[in-house]
Amino acid sequence: MVIAEPRQFKHVSYLWNTKEAAALEGDEVGLLIYRSNLLGADLRLTNYGGGNTSCKAMAKDPLTGEQTEIMWVKGSGGDIGTLTKSGLAALYVNRLRSLKNVYRGIDHEDEMVELFNHCIYDLNSKAPSIDTPLHGFLPFKHIDHLHPDAAIAIAASKEGEEITKELFNGTIGWVEWQRPGFDLGLKLKKCLDENPGIRGIMLGSHGLFTWGDTAYDSYINTLEVIETCAQYIEENTGKKGPVFGGTKIESLPEDKRLQQGAALAPVLRGFCSSEIMMIGHFTDDKKVLEFINSNDLERLASMGTSCPDHFLRTKIRPMVLSLKPDEDLTNIDAIKEKLSSAFTGYRKMYAEYYEKCKHPNSPAMRDANPVVILYPGVGMFTFAKNKQTARVAAEFYINAINVMNGAEAISTYTSLPAQEAFNIEYWLLEEAKLQRMPKPKALSGKIALITGSAGGIGKAVAKKFAEEGACVVINDNDAARLEIAKAEFRQQYGKDVFIAELLEVTEAGSITKAYNSAALAFGGIDIIVNNAGLSISKTIEEHTEKDWNLLYDVLVKGQFLVTQIGLKIMRKQNLGGDIINIVSKNAFVSGPNNTGYGSAKAAQLHLSRLTAAELGQDGIRVNVVNPDAVISDSKIWEGAWAEGRAKAYGVSVAELPSFYAKRTLLNKIINPGDIADACFAFVGGLLNKSTGNVLNVDGGVAAAFPR
Incomplete structure (x- = not known):
């Protein structure tokens, strides 16, 4: 296929790549998908999930073995910008057009949708949409139905029909506003029959239909029509006065x-x-x-x-x-x-x-x-x-x-x-x-901030919540680690499920900034998981004042500040909420070489009780998860802490996981995912009347039983 040099476009993006398209030569469905993705990539041409595209081509009828005309058209739902073959509906053209014989008029419009199913060629294709007949009754091989801002501006203007006729010298037809459906498809065909040779049809208040004999012809025709509309608007902007009647108030900085x-x-x-x-x-x-x-x-x-x-x-x-x-x-x-x-x-x-x-x-x-x-x-x-x-x-x-x-x-x-x-x-x-939409997941509509969520327990909790439908604010005070987690979340969940923020839990300004980001990105906060932490394992003689202050700043002050500042948002919403504090079995157990860490964990535990007692009136539940020896992907177990614990118990660092497992009643190694499951148990909907609880996830350490 020889493609002429396209005209220069100012108001739309010309994205056609001749080499990429040539690789699809002869594959009309492939070219339809390629064209659709290009059109959907430019929000000036159509909205997300809006519009639909189609092509008609010959294919073998599986029952007769004869070649027959099939129409592939974007099915119900989906988005042309991300369209794949599985998102297309494939129908026999002759069967679809024969539905005119049973159409009982506009008062019976909706019953036609079920009849589309009797026209399906590919039984694995997407369900046909209400716009299917709009494509089916037009004879063109490739058709684009889009909602471009510039075209709708003309279609939604008082003199839209006259402007369309003059602007395109009669080469674009006009059909008055009508709800999409079978009857509108018939009206498009009638418009074409009465105006042979037109290159498209403007739908009053609605959108635009354009077409071509090839995928490229349709693509370039669509761009040219929209460009003409946009150019006309640009040339006339300001002639009637300032945009929207001029400025009434000034924006804040x-x-x-x-x-x-x-x-x-x-x-x-x-x-x-x-x-x-x-x-x-x-x-x-x-x-x-x-x-x-x-x-x-x-x-x-x-x-x-x-x-x-x-x-x-x-x-x-x-x-x-x-x-x-x-x-x-x-x-x-x-x-x-x-x-x-x-x-x-x-x-x-x-x-x-x-x-x-x-x-x-x-x-x-x-x-x-x-x-x-x-x-x-x-x-x-x-x-x-x-x-x-x-x-x-x-x-x-x-x-x-x-x-x-x-x-x-x-x-x-x-x-x-x-x-x-x-x-x-x-x-x-x-x-x-x-x-027909799927039932919402347990955490749909919820927003969670999990401190220290670039790795270890925090990342596992954030992933669990995201998988259960929540929006999550992942964060860390380690920028490099956060960037790695950010890339991982983007790949797994997409851009709409999370934001990533640098967060230092000992600094109120840093915490406030993270919460403000959550408010702007998602609207607020519903779940706070205080997980950020560190460990120092030393004898009481070896412990320094610096060690002590660091442990209490991060574990106790950090939990306090993150809760206190987050509480302000929860009270603004008046929707209740959940606070989960990741503490430790060390809050109950007196182990060797652990005075700073163990006492800070005990303070975290009692702070949780005090918070639960105070916030119940706000419908905010406060609960505790007590892990033990969660070594996988944990910064706590890097370096001196692991060495300190190994020394305290007389084993090597490599032997620590099995050592901790053997001392439990269940003889199990605890992983980050186990803690994430425990957190979900508190917020997933089954424990909405529980607060002030402690859930041990330690494999069973009898000395850490809370009662």
């Missing part, structure tokens, strides 16, 4: 924005989690600030979004805070009182929207809390069931801001009418999709 965001996020999270635990996301992106600081904020925000993909992620409209950018957030009770009335108002608005728009068979009203919260002068908060969904909601609302900006520059922005928005949000097919 960046450091102050982050400070205000971190202070307020846990309070907002507490309100947003009134029905289900939510994870937050904060951004002060310059596009967000331009919008939330503008004169037109209230007017445009109250209108809601236009594209259904935007709306499904961001709800009917955002909540706009009436707080001043530099509002004093230290008086938490006063702030909560202000926000309480704001949330009550939002929930009332949402309930009225539901009652006004519901149908007899509509699903029950869902969570009435906002997804998007705008704080003028500071930034945007989004809340959802997990970090990825919260982050993507923010991305979608930024896309919506871009659409409003473009539409206002060239015309007047229009949003989906409330009834149409409701019909999308409470669509029975969307409800069925929600019901």
